[in-house]
Amino acid sequence: MFTIKARHLAATLDRVAPHRYQADDDAHDLDVLVLDCTPGHLHAVGCSDRTLAVARTSVTxxxxxxxxxxxxxxALRGWLESSEIVTVEHVTSGGHQQLRFTEGPAQITVPAASHTGRLPWRALLRLALDARDHPLAVGRPVQLNADDLALWGNAGVDGEAIEFRSLGPVGTMVTAGPDFLGLQTPHTWDGPTPGKGWSSSLRTRLFLFAGAFLEVGGRYADAAGMAWVVPARPGPGEEPTLVSADYAAVTLPISQVLAGGKFLIRLPD
Structure with missing residues (x-):
């Protein structure tokens, strides 16, 4: 449980909301917005067929x-419009995983989406950051702010791909199809290195139970072949709870899942 300013939570949701699969796409298994909490940050993750976006805000x-x-x-975003300081709780009720948002007497409960695939966003971003820092990486970073991007939005008026290519100190060349060419002057922002400070957010969230490691968000199979998800890390002295990935509203303590005597098998992402 933690408290957060409603405007900070709303801004975090807004930054990733546009990134989702279109209605005619087949990959609805990942057509969700993932809220992911660590001891230092709340992350919001959006994914489409071509993009991955992660925004975070500091929490304890x-x-x-x-x-x-x-x-x-x-619905949560609309509720936040009339809120100031919100308490956020991750709970399990009636076999369902839920997020509860409260401010005084006002409350909204958001159910976790059942039967969705796991989005390995941490692994994907670690790969991207490693590639950026590789000594054989080609090219220079291109930095554009939101106003810059708005200026180039109509360059591909007929659906052409818009390419941004760094020319170093000269600026950034912008092309779209055979009939458009532009140049964006370089910025001299003195901001943090992109990706710096994200190591804690991208770290694998493993915890030890009964001599074996489990990962928050990971999918596991029991001896009967049923798939289970680890929704949260248990508190000190608490037993982990598992949520069924096969049947809605089935939530069990891990001791019952392991009644067959065999430990869980990690399923691939």
């Missing part, structure tokens, strides 16, 4: 992850 919370349907995320 527990460790959990919950996929949320976009309609529920939109």
């Amino acid at each position: 919370g527990d460790v959990w992850t919950a996929p949320v349907g976009y309609d529920d995320a939109a």
